[in-house]
Amino acid sequence: MRDRFTRKSRTTRGSIPKHMRREVYRRDDRVCVYCGVECRAEELTIDHLIPLALDGLDEMTNWATCCRACNERKAAQPLEEFLDSLAMPVEELPVYGDPVIDNPAIPKQLRLLRRRIFDRIRRGKLAVSGKDAQKKLEKVYRRDLWETADGKLLEAEFPSLPGQVRAVIPEIRSIAKSKREFLLLVELAKSALTRSLIGSVLTGDIDVEARVRSMRKRERQHAMRKRLAQALRRFERAVRVTPPE
Ligand SMILES: [Zn+2]
Numbered sequence: 496m497r498d499r500f501t502r503k504s505r506t507t508r509g510s511i512p513k514h515m516r517r518e519v520y521r522r523d524d525r526v527c528v529y530c531g532v533e534c535r536a537e538e539l540t541i542d543h544l545i546p547l548a549l550d551g552l553d554e555m556t557n558w559a560t561c562c563r564a565c566n567e568r569k570a571a572q573p574l575e576e577f578l579d580s581l582a583m584p585v586e587e588l589p590v591y592g593d594p595v596i597d598n599p600a601i602p603k604q605l606r607l608l609r610r611r612i613f614d615r616i617r618r619g620k621l622a623v624s625g626k627d628a629q630k631k632l633e634k635v636y637r638r639d640l641w642e643t644a645d646g647k648l649l650e651a652e653f654p655s656l657p658g659q660v661r662a663v664i665p666e667i668r669s670i671a672k673s674k675r676e677f678l679l680l681v682e683l684a685k686s687a688l689t690r691s692l693i694g695s696v697l698t699g700d701i702d703v704e705a706r707v708r709s710m711r712k713r714e715r716q717h718a719m720r721k722r723l724a725q726a727l728r729r730f731e732r733a734v735r736v737t738p739p740e
Contacts, residue, residue: 511541511558522591523560529581530565540566544574544588544617552628555592556613575619585617594694600669602645609636637662660684666694676703678733682726683707689722 511519519541525534528542542561545551548571561569569577578585590596595609612635615621623631637658640646645665653661663684670693671677680703683689696710697703711723 511553515555515558516541519555519558519591520560525560527562527565528559528588529569529577529583530562532562534560534562538563542566542569546571546573549573550628556590558591559588573619574617585614588617594666598666598669598694600699601665604643605640605645605665608639608643612636612639633659633662656681657685659687659690663690663693670694670697670699670703672699672703675734679704679707679726679730682730682733683723685726685729686722688719689726 520539525539526532527534528544540561540563542559542565543551543553544557544559547553551557575585578588590610590613593609593613595601596606596613598606612621612623612632616623616632621635623635640662641650641658649661649664653664656664660681664681667677667680667684671680680693680697683697684693692710697706707723707727711720711727714720714723
């Protein structure tokens with residue numbers, strides 16, 4: 496979910512680029528999420544679990560491989576209604592492309608917490624849709640997070656960090672390979688624009704600092720370049736104040 500923190504929705508709703516379609520089919524082994532049949536090429540479609548007409552997200556987390564027949568039967572029905580007709584529990588539907596749910600380095604309790612939010616949305620019990628869907632989802636996640644033992648620990652450990660930054664500490668921990676990287680990722684988390692890089696562009700298998708420095712030089716988008724430069728400056732100050740061992 497690349498736009499998780501920037502709240503930008505894709506501009507051309509409903510037209511999923513070819514390479515992303517291929518990724519979804521590969522991810523799902525070309526098996527229809529509803530009937531379990533392996534699709535031939537001409538039967539392959541992508542279903543928006545929560546229909547676009549009902550303000551579903553046009554995002555990885557809301558896309559699933561679906562055979563043509565199931566897609567036609569489902570049409571614009573609410574997801575929970577269609578699942579009821581199949582006697583399929585919502586918990587059986589996968590959540591893909593979420594940076595927390597499938598990340599084994601994040602405490603299981605938090606992954607389940609987030610999973611339950613998706614289930615609530617899919618059951619129509621939680622209205623998270625439209626332009627600000629991402630923002631609302633993260634808000635609900637944070638509200639639930641502070642009620643958990645892990646959330647309370649984070650609050651005690653990082654009392655001076657804003658909640659939006661504190662909430663992504665488990666993700667930052669799963670990426671950072673050193674204290675330096677940790678400090679840099681925390682600074683990046685302070686702006687929604689650079690926070691969106693965490694877990695999407697900046698992952699555990701790259702040299703985070705080198706990537707951020709090269710992005711600051713090469714990035715075309717002015718706002719992003721500016722935020723990267725600001726985060727790097729704060730990071731350098733933080734390193735001077737508390738040199739990482
Ligand atoms: Zn099917």
